[in-house]
Amino acid sequence: MRPRLISRRRLLQGSLAATAAIPLLNAEWARGDESSAPKRFVVFYTPNGTLESSWMPRGSGNNYTLSPLLQPLEPFKAKLIPLRGVNMDVVVNSNIGSEHARGIGGLLTGRALLRGNFRSFNSNNAGWSSGISLDQHLANTLKPPTLFRTLELGVQVRDAEVRGRICYAGPDQPIPPREDPYDTFQQLFGAATPGPGGADAMDRLRAQRRTVFDILGEEIAAVRPRVGAEDRIKLDAHMQSIRDIEQRLAGGSGGVETAGCTGPALGERINLADDANMPAIGKLQMDMAAAALACDLTRIVTIQWSYAESEHLYPFLDLRGNHHAISHQWDTEGKAQYSKIHTWFAEQLAYLLGKLDSYTEGDRTLLDNTVVLWVTEIGESTQHALTNMPFLLAGSAGGVFRTGRFVDYLANGGRPRQHNDLLLTLANALGTNDTTFGDPNYCTGTLPDLT
Structure with missing residues (x-):
């Protein structure tokens, strides 16, 4: 069967919008109405x-x-x-x-x-x-x-x-x-908006974000066989790019130096007021x-x-x-x-x-x-x-x-x-x-x- 065309706007409005949309692909299904x-x-x-x-x-x-x-x-x-x-x-x-x-x-x-x-x-x-x-x-x-x-x-x-x-x-x-890059990440790629609740709220946010990344991974896995080799490389590179950003924000390995950090938001938070940062x-x-x-x-x-x-x-x-x-x-x-x-x-x-x-x-x-x-x-x-x-x-x-x-x-x-x-x-x-x-x-x- 011919796969149904999926417009970029529809992708953005679906579950992928919770964390990141697939970058522009060569495949016709991803282009939708854009030539x-x-x-x-x-x-x-x-x-x-x-x-x-x-x-x-x-x-x-x-x-x-x-x-x-x-x-x-x-x-x-x-x-x-x-x-x-x-x-x-x-x-x-x-x-x-x-x-x-x-x-x-x-x-x-x-x-x-x-x-x-x-x-x-x-x-x-x-x-x-x-x-x-x-x-x-x-x-x-x-x-x-x-x-x-x-x-x-x-x-x-x-x-x-x-x-x-x-x-x-x-x-x-x-x-x-x-x-605030933490706010930027949350607005662009975050799974949910944290409200009051301190550490518990941040734990829930991280759990929700991990869940959305899992869903995104599953959807990309389903898509990969339907696209060409160039698009598969693009999908993998894009997924890794978003994960790298999240890891740096969360203070994981490969992250930025965090001298002068404050507050437990998204892990070790960079002090945004420090000129050195x-x-x-x-x-x-x-x-x-x-x-x-x-x-x-x-x-x-x-x-x-x-x-x-x-x-x-x-x-x-x-x-x-x-x-x-x-x-x-x-x-x-x-x-x-x-x-x-x-x-x-x-x-x-x-x-x-x-x-x-x-x-x-x-x-x-x-x-x-x-x-x-x-x-x-x-x-x-x-x-x-x-x-x-x-x-x-x-x-x-x-x-x-x-x-x-x-x-x-x-x-x-x-x-x-x-x-x-x-x-x-x-x-x-x-x-x-x-x-x-x-x-x-x-x-x-x-x-x-x-x-």
Whole structure:
């Protein structure tokens, strides 16, 4: 008998939704009414700008060399598009908020800040952004058939004012990121929501989760004979990935270091307030982001590291000063310390790209079917610049973007382009018919030389 077609949405609504859905398979039964893998959008935000001279690649087009700060991304060079000559003029001339606040507020909205009472650097008049962010606009417009319209993840963001928000449901409507990986795991893959009851409740949660994993294992075992060898490998790898995440959260063997842990939640809980735990927290969030995309639990993810004008400490990099202070230490030692932080963030992006690239989808990978946008709120850190922003794309959104090239809009006397046009280009690449995005006074059309 011909096996009944099972749509991805139906899989997500069934028992698999309690822990994890099967990643995209080649087999017809798993595709249902989708003829090709969907496109995904990921934002990767890091704070405090960059050192332009050490960030911008050398060369042009596909004949380019990654700069020192981008060296960790070398394995993915063929899937990158670093950009030069993109300005954020929409917030350059605003007198509301510091450059850091203006930058992060307009980063995904393409609009200036509203007036308010938030303190940002030497300014006390900053409010929230005056527009919707691209991620939320995509969700509203494309209406992806996923359990989660969008997934906002944070890594020690801490700031609850304008400096700590990149996502907006609309003007004056910030969306806070999920900063607790334990909560993230529970919402994405957990079997139940624990209520009051302390250790007994957590024991029940673990028992329920083990039961669901057993059910998932049985269903996968039943499915495996019906799919090809490539899909069997994918199923096994996905199951192991989810188990690895749960094991690390529960403090089992192979888990993260748990120095400074508190509370008996999901085993030995990482202290989320300890700066030394930033790498462990970030890795958990990135692993879950990749799994959620592969599961088709969501198609739109933002990952926010810290906050604009971040004063985060980096003891795991053997640095003593805070990030913002180091970014303005303009001597040789300060630039070396700042470069160390920026290189570390590039390493984190490389880790995420590697996770996405590990999922195969037909003749492409999950990374190929995604476009990742790496952004920060200012350009040259020593100048608080909002011009020539160090933006970078990774992945082709299913073949839309022509990757493996350095796109320099300032080459040969070229003129700067607006970041509103970059946001519009991304929106169109992902499936919208928009002709403008953000403030229309700063949006003239899609950027050339990207698609």
